Amino acid sequence: MATAAENLIRHLDRLSEELRGTLTPEKLEGLDEWFRLEAPEACRNASRLPFPYNQRILRHFRRMREEERPLPAIAGFLRHGLDEIYDILRDYQSV
Secondary structure, three states, rough: OOHHHHOOOHHHHHHHHHHHOOOOOOHHHHHHHHHHHHHEEEEHHHOOOOHHHHHHHHHHHHHHOOOOOOHHHHHHHHHHHHHHHHHHHHHHHHH
């Protein structure tokens, strides 16, 4: 059985895969699908991590949800949050 960290990494890897290459209408649909369907599950996995890792990761998802304009929120998450979440998960797994 996979751990919450491993499940979260799998979700993020699928998102990263959507970002590879040229941005096409199909890729935009894939991103939309990830944020609608997989982001909630990724949040649940993040919440299962111990404190403070869970709070540091959930902060990125919370910022995105609180943004009034969804496209800038997603762009900010992709630009800053994704790399930071991978860094947090690496820290967690090295402990």
